[in-house]
Amino acid sequence: MKDNTAEKKSFFDRLLDSDVMISILVVILGFIVGTLLIAIVGKNPADMFSSIFDSMFGMARNNGTWNFRYIGETFAYSMPYILCGLAMGLPARVGLFNIGAEGQYIMGMTAAQSVALLVTPFPGLWVFCIIAALIAGSLWGGIVGILKAKYNVSEVVATIMLNYIALYSSRLISFQLPGATTYNTATLPAFSKLTKFLIPTSNLNVGVFFVIIAVAVYYFVINKTKLGFAMRATGFNKNASKCSGISTVKSITTSMLIAGAFAGMAGAIVLLGGAFPKGRIITGMDNYGFMGIAVSLVGNNTAIGNLLAGILFGILKQSQSLMQSRNIPKEITLIIQGLIVVFISLRSGLEIIKQRRNTKKLRKEALSK
Amino acid sequence: MNILTQIPTILMIVAPILIAAIGGMFTERSGVVNIALEGLMGLGACSAASTHYLMEAAGYGRYSLVIALIVGLAVGLLFSLIHAFASIDLKADQTISGTGINILADGLTIFVAQILFNADRTREYKIGMLTDKLGLYPTAYIAVIVVIIAWFVMYKTAFGMHLRACGEHPAAADSVGINVRFIRYSGVMISGALAGLAGGCIVLTQTIQYTSGTIGGRGFIALAAVSFGRWTPIGVTLAAILFGGAQAMAVIANNIPVLSSLPSEYFNILPYAVTLIALILTSGKDYAPQANGIPYEKGAS
Numbered sequence: 001m002k003d004n005t006a007e008k009k010s011f012f013d014r015l016l017d018s019d020v021m022i023s024i025l026v027v028i029l030g031f032i033v034g035t036l037l038i039a040i041v042g043k044n045p046a047d048m049f050s051s052i053f054d055s056m057f058g059m060a061r062n063n064g065t066w067n068f069r070y071i072g073e074t075f076a077y078s079m080p081y082i083l084c085g086l087a088m089g090l091p092a093r094v095g096l097f098n099i100g101a102e103g104q105y106i107m108g109m110t111a112a113q114s115v116a117l118l119v120t121p122f123p124g125l126w127v128f129c130i131i132a133a134l135i136a137g138s139l140w141g142g143i144v145g146i147l148k149a150k151y152n153v154s155e156v157v158a159t160i161m162l163n164y165i166a167l168y169s170s171r172l173i174s175f176q177l178p179g180a181t182t183y184n185t186a187t188l189p190a191f192s193k194l195t196k197f198l199i200p201t202s203n204l205n206v207g208v209f210f211v212i213i214a215v216a217v218y219y220f221v222i223n224k225t226k227l228g229f230a231m232r233a234t235g236f237n238k239n240a241s242k243c244s245g246i247s248t249v250k251s252i253t254t255s256m257l258i259a260g261a262f263a264g265m266a267g268a269i270v271l272l273g274g275a276f277p278k279g280r281i282i283t284g285m286d287n288y289g290f291m292g293i294a295v296s297l298v299g300n301n302t303a304i305g306n307l308l309a310g311i312l313f314g315i316l317k318q319s320q321s322l323m324q325s326r327n328i329p330k331e332i333t334l335i336i337q338g339l340i341v342v343f344i345s346l347r348s349g350l351e352i353i354k355q356r357r358n359t360k361k362l363r364k365e366a367l368s369k
Numbered sequence: 370m371n372i373l374t375q376i377p378t379i380l381m382i383v384a385p386i387l388i389a390a391i392g393g394m395f396t397e398r399s400g401v402v403n404i405a406l407e408g409l410m411g412l413g414a415c416s417a418a419s420t421h422y423l424m425e426a427a428g429y430g431r432y433s434l435v436i437a438l439i440v441g442l443a444v445g446l447l448f449s450l451i452h453a454f455a456s457i458d459l460k461a462d463q464t465i466s467g468t469g470i471n472i473l474a475d476g477l478t479i480f481v482a483q484i485l486f487n488a489d490r491t492r493e494y495k496i497g498m499l500t501d502k503l504g505l506y507p508t509a510y511i512a513v514i515v516v517i518i519a520w521f522v523m524y525k526t527a528f529g530m531h532l533r534a535c536g537e538h539p540a541a542a543d544s545v546g547i548n549v550r551f552i553r554y555s556g557v558m559i560s561g562a563l564a565g566l567a568g569g570c571i572v573l574t575q576t577i578q579y580t581s582g583t584i585g586g587r588g589f590i591a592l593a594a595v596s597f598g599r600w601t602p603i604g605v606t607l608a609a610i611l612f613g614g615a616q617a618m619a620v621i622a623n624n625i626p627v628l629s630s631l632p633s634e635y636f637n638i639l640p641y642a643v644t645l646i647a648l649i650l651t652s653g654k655d656y657a658p659q660a661n662g663i664p665y666e667k668g669a670s
Contacts, residue, residue, distance in 0.1 A: 041484050097464045099404075151652035156404065156464055157596060158648065160589050161641040168634040175632070284582060287475075293468050329483035334476025341469030342451060349459035 013357070019300045022347060027298060027312070030340035034332055043328050051322035055315050070318060072202025076273065078314025079211045080105070083266035084292025085310050086218050087141070087259040089301040091155075093222060094255040095235040100144055100159025101263040102289025103166035104137040106282065108264025109271045110170040111136030113279035116192035116272070117177045117185055125191040130210070130268045137264015138257045140166060145256030149249040163289070167282065174281045185279030194273040207269035214262055219303035221258065231255055263289060294337050297344045313337065375621050377504040381574050382620070383613030384512035385410075385567040389591035390609045391519045392563030394600055398523070399556025400536040401456050402662040404467035406564045407588025408474030409445045411579075413565025414572040415478035417441035418579040419485055422494040434498060438569045445565015446558050448474070453557035457550055460664035479581055490580040497573045508570040515563065520602040532556060536658030539665035549665050564588065590616070593644035599656040612640035 014021075035045045053059070058071040087101040111132040119125060144162060147153040179186025194205035222228040233241040234251040242248050266288055271280065295313055299305025316337065320330035389406050396403045403409075417437040424433030448470060455466035479489050486492045498506050523529040534542035535552045543549050571587065572579050590612050597612075598605030619636035622628040 037480075097462075099464070099468070147649060151649055153645075153648045153652055156402075157593070158645060160404070161593060161645040161648075164586055164589065164641045165638055165645070168638045172632060172634045284585070290468070290472065293465075294472065297465065329480045331476040331480040331483065335473060335480055336476075338469050338471075338473025338476055341472055342455070342466055343469075345455045345461040345466035345469055346459055348455075348461040352459065 034336040055318040072199030072204035076203040080266035080288040082310030085295030085306040087263035088296035103163035104263035108133035108137035109267030112268035121189035133268030141260020145253035149252040205273035379617040384508040387609035389567035390594040392560035396560035405470035408471035409564035410568035413441035413568030417569030441569030446562040449561020615639035
C-alpha cells in the first residue's frame with residue numbers, strides 16, 4: 001500500500017516536471033474553454049472541430065471528397081508561425097523577451113518587396129529578395145540586441161516601440177516604390193514569386209524548404225555549438241556567465257540578429273508566396289509576430305516544439321474560413337490561442353505547487369524518523 | 370489655419386491616451402508591468418460601444434453614454450484580474466500573461482460582435498458623445514479629473530505611499546505591515562479600470578462603432594507615455610499630451626499648409642521614436658520603480 005501511494009505521487013510529479021506534458025495540457029485546456037464558449041453562445045462545437053479536422057486532413061465535408069488544398073494552405077499558414085516562433089524562441093533562451101518579431105517581419109517584407117520592384121527582373125530574383133529580407137529583419141532585431149546588451153534598455157519596451165516604427169517606416173518606404181497607391185504597389189515580377197510546391201492549388205511554396213532549414217539551424221545553433229552554449233548559459237545566469245568568460249553582449253546581440261533573420265524571412269515568404277500579386281502597403285500588423293510568442297511558449301523554445309506548435313496555429317488559421325462558413329465565429333481561434341498563452345503564464349503556479357509538495361514530503365520524512 | 374481651433378481635436382485624442390497612461394502608471398508604481406493595456410482598452414471600447422448601441426436602440430439615448438463608460442470600465446477591471454492573479458498570486462512572467470490578454474482581447478471583442486450583431490464589428494450607433502460650448506468632449510474633463518485624483522491619491526494618501534513603497538522595495542513595505550498583495554492587486558485593477566474607461570472614451574468620441582482597428586496601438590502609446598513620463602502624474606500627463614498631440618497632428622496636418630506636404634507617418638512614428646531615444650539617453654540612470662516587473666516572494670530576501 002505504501003508503494004502504491006509512492007507510485008501515484010511520482011506520476012503526478014513526473015507530469016509537473018515534463019514541459020511537453022504541460023504544453024499539451026495547456027493546449028487541451030484552451031480548447032476546452034473555447035468549446036464551452038461556443039456551446040454557451042448557442043453554436044455547435046462539432047462544427048468547430050469538424051473545421052479543424054478538415055483543415056488538418058483536407059476533407060471537403062459537403063461532398064465527402066478529399067480537398068488537398070486545405071492541407072496545402074494549412075502548411076502555407078504554418079510557415080510564418082514557425083519562423084516567428086523561432087524568432088521568439090532563440091532570444092528566450094538568452095533570457096530576452098522578443099515581442100519584436102512583428103517589426104522584424106515587417107522590415108523583412110518591406111525589404112523583399114523593395115528588391116522585387118526596384119531590381120530589373122531576372123530568373124532567381126526571389127533568392128535575392130529573401131536575402132534582403134534576412135538582412136533587414138536581422139538588422140531590426142540587432143538594434144534591440146545592442147540596446148539591451150550595451151545600454152541595458154528593456155527589450156520589451158524597445159521591441160514594442162520598434163514594431164510601430166517598423167509599421168510606419170514600411171509605409172513610408174513602400175510609398176516610394178513603383179506604382180504605389182494607397183494600399184499596394186505595382187505587381188511583383190513573376191521571378192520574385194516563390195514557386196508553388198506539391199499542391200499547386202494552394203499557396204504552399206518552396207518556402208517550406210527554408211522553414212525546414214531554419215528549424216534545423218535553430219536546433220543546431222542551440223544544441224550543438226559553442227555559441228548556443230554561451231546563449232543558454234547567459235539565459236540561466238548572466239553574471240555567472242560573465243565571470244566565466246562568456247561574452248554576454250555577444251550572445252544577446254547574436255541571438256537577436258538570428259531571431260530577426262527568422263522573422264524577416266517569414267515576412268518575405270508571406271509576401272512572395274502569397275496569392276496577392278502586388279506589393280503591400282500595410283495599414284496594420286499581420287500579427288504573425290505576436291502569435292510567434294504563443295508558438296514559442298507552447299513549443300517550450302525547442303526546435304521540434306516550435307515546429308509542431310506552428311503547425312497547430314497554421315491549422316487554426318486555415319480552419320477560420322471553414323468555421324465562418326459553418327456559422328462559427330472565426331475569432332474563436334484567436335480566443336483559444338489567447339487562452340493558451342494565459343494558461344501558460346499560469347504555469348508558474350505549478351512551481352508553487354511543486355514547492356509545497358516538496359516541503360510537505362520533507363516534513364513527512366523528517367517527522368517519520 | 371489657426372492651431373487654436375484644433376485644440377478640441379487634440380484633446381479628444383489626448384484624453385484616452387492620458388487616462389490609460391495614468392492607469393499604467395499606477396500598476397507600474399505598485400510593481401506590476403501591464404502590457405495588456407492595449408487589449409484592455411479594446412475590451413472596454415467594444416463593451417461600451419455595444420452597450421451604447423443596444424441602449425440607444427431601446428430608446429435610452431442620452432443616459433446610456435454614462436452607463437456605457439461604466440460598463441467599459443467594469444469590463445476592463447474584470448479582465449485585469451486575470452493579469453493580477455497570474456502576476457501576483459502565481460508569480461508568472463508578466464509579459465506573457467499581458468500578451469495572452471492582448472491576443473484574447475483581439476479575439477473576444479470581435480467574437481462578441483459576431484454573436485451580438487452578426488458582423489465583424491459592432492453596429493453603428495446614431496449619436497455618440499456631444500461637444501460642449503467650448504467644442505470639448507466630456508472625455509477631456511474626465512481625463513483632467515482622473516489626473517487630479519491620481520496625483521492626490523499617489524502623493525497625499527497613505528494608500529499612495531504604500532503603493533510607491535511596494536514598487537520600490539516590496540520586502541521593506543511588507544516588513545512594516547503593508548499588504549503587498551492587496552496593494553499590487555489594487556494597482557493592476559486601477560490600470561484595468563482606467564484602460565477600459567479609456568477604450569470607452571475612444572469609441573464614443575472618435576468613431577461610431579468598434580472595429581478591430583479602433584484602438585490601433587494607442588494602448589502601447591500609453592505604455593510609452595508611462596516610461597517617457599518617468600512614472601509621475603505630471604510627467605505622464607506631459608508625455609500623453611506630446612504623444613496624443615503627435616497622433617492628432619497626423620490627422621489635422623492636412624489642414625496646415627506648412628505641414629500638409631509631410632506624410633502623416635512621421636507624426637505616427639513620433640511617440641515610439643521619442644520613447645526609444647529617451648530610453649537610450651536615460652539608460653544610465655534608472656527612473657523606473659526598482660521592483661517594477663519583479664514578482665514579490667514573501668520571505669525570499
